[in-house]
Amino acid sequence: MNPAFTFKIYTSASNLPSNWDHLAVNNIFLTSNYLKVLEASAPENIACHFIGLFNNEDLVGLALSQFINLSHVSSFGERDHCLKTEVRNFVFKNFCSNVLVIGNNTLTGQNAFCFDEILPVQEGLLLLNKAAKEIQNQFFKKGLNIHLTVFKDFSASDIQHFKIPEFKSFFLFSTQPNMIFEIKEKWQLFDDYIGDLSKKYRDQYKRARKKAEGISKRKLSLEEIRNYNDRIHELYMDVAKNAPFNTFYLPENHFEIFKKHLHDKFLFYGYFIDGELIGFNTLIKNGTDIDTYFLGYDEKCQREKMLYLNMLYDMIGYSVNKGYKRIIFARTALEIKSSVGAKPVKMFGLIKHSNGVLNLFMSKLFGFFEPEMNWQERNPFK
Known part of the structure; x- marks a missing residue:
């Protein structure tokens, strides 16, 4: 990695660099105004962090991360009352409840980051991976262990950029389409x-x-x-x-x-x-x-x-x-x-469990938690 590229983590959208919106101009969901609104109106179990990526002193990339505490949410809803739902909730709360998302869990689509042309995409992803680890460390010092790290909602072409050694231990998944x-x-x-x-x-x-x-x-x-x-x-x-x-x-x-x-x-x-x-x-x-x-x-x-x-x-x-x-x-x-x-x-994401043994079984774990969805595509046009 180019040593000129660094990152900085902000815990409040009020402290973002003054030129943040120069990069976020093409996506309202990464602008400082929206991020302030998101921070002020966030669900009780979500805490936002904002990541600035720099080339020396110049801002060349930005990203959103969200810590989600699922221990107080009945994640599988109130519609289905069955043993599988009870087991899912128990396992989820005890082994998967602290989640760090690089992206926006309240939206669908690539609203995780944007990079300036000067920052190669894979260099930017390496920085974000390091930033995610740093955020994990910050929570660990507070006594919270991050169970899952997720990079969410990328198109088939975007997900190709993640094919680098640093993401080899992540499980590639695809959920409901956008x-x-x-x-x-x-x-x-x-x-x-x-x-x-x-x-x-x-x-x-x-x-x-x-x-x-x-x-x-x-x-x-x-x-x-x-x-x-x-x-x-x-x-x-x-x-x-x-x-x-x-x-x-x-x-x-x-x-x-x-x-x-x-x-x-x-x-x-x-x-x-x-x-x-x-x-x-x-x-x-x-x-x-x-x-x-x-x-x-x-x-x-x-x-x-x-x-x-x-x-x-x-x-x-x-x-x-x-x-x-x-x-x-x-x-x-x-x-x-x-x-x-x-x-x-079709949208893709990457997920990793902090427990190395559990991470080996991530494909089975993910299949257990992902609600089944059968549907038929329609074409309403002539």
Whole structure:
């Protein structure tokens, strides 16, 4: 490694170098403003660190890491009550509960780092590996042993850069794909998208819209988000607790903080029946991409009104009409996202256990923890 390349670890986003955003300009999720918001609104069991990479005194790379303490989270959700779930939670909490992630555990995609052209990618990865070990040492001095180190969410081409000796002891894994919706250039308006659907999926759209009669939707201001805070958290938790796997739960003021600091980059849409909030979804503007963020809904209304499907159509409508290029639909609900036109993009990560013996069995351990997911890809277009 070139000795001119070094790293520095920051425990607060307020202390980042003044030129941090010069590098992060192409990804809102690595900008200092977003990182401050993330730090202020982080779940109780997540602590952020920020890594600056330097060529002598010049900032040439930056990265995000998150320490996740899973010991107080029922990681496998409340939906499935069975012996396997109990065993999973026991093993997870006792042998895998302290996790260091290089990346952002609240998002899907490569939001871990960005490097200047002057920093070769593999040199940057070597630095990040050293930084991860240093963060582990810092926790060890506090009496916390990091069980797992994870580098998450890389494309097939990006993961090739990790093929160096320093990452040989890591296990390469792939989980649920990132569902990405590519917006065709010929779609100038949402109606153009509807016109490209096959009859079966145009009928699905019409049926969903018919079911949604009686629902009103509007964009909520900061003041309204604050006023509906308790109900928003209740709806979010209704969805989160039914997920097959959880590593965190958002704090009650999470969306309020996001709206307060990201302003019009963060969109919050509420869905109402007779003045009662029965669902919401959130979007984050990231250059020419729209990233879908967290949502919540009343399960009874969701079933009766096809609320989730209507939300997906609303997200597509907004993004097409506003001229965005892609929607990052992330993971979960793969089949229904596929039914509106999103395509699965395989994502990869690397994981290592600090216990050398357990690390030898990482492939079996990972297969035990990863929830099974069977789904059928759809093609809704003509």
